[in-house]
């Protein structure tokens with residue numbers, strides 16, 4: 001026979017867990033804003049030719065670069081539209097400059 005109190009307790013605990021997850025999600029943008037900015041000198045950044053400012057990319061050195069490309073128009077950029085520094089799928093735990101660029105730029109759909 002089932003114990004109605006145990007079931008009620010279990011449902012309360014589940015509700016608390018779901019509530020805590022919702023609160024954690026609410027703080028996700030704030031946590032992202034606290035992440036360090038990716039340095040162009042970071043070895044992973046160097047490997048992907050990350051530039052802080054896309055307008056400084058030399059098209060002769062990086063022939064895949066086209067004027068108008070920037071992190072802001074890249075499919076890999078995450079976070080809030082308009083923020084100057086945002087997460088990128090390729091550089092977890094750091095923020096890239098929305099005006100930046102790297103050699104794996106992919107257009108948004």
Ligand code: SF4
Nearest residue numbers: 071074076088102105
């Ligand atoms: S993958 Fe896209 S958003 Fe990330 S650094 Fe490269 S160009 Fe910027």
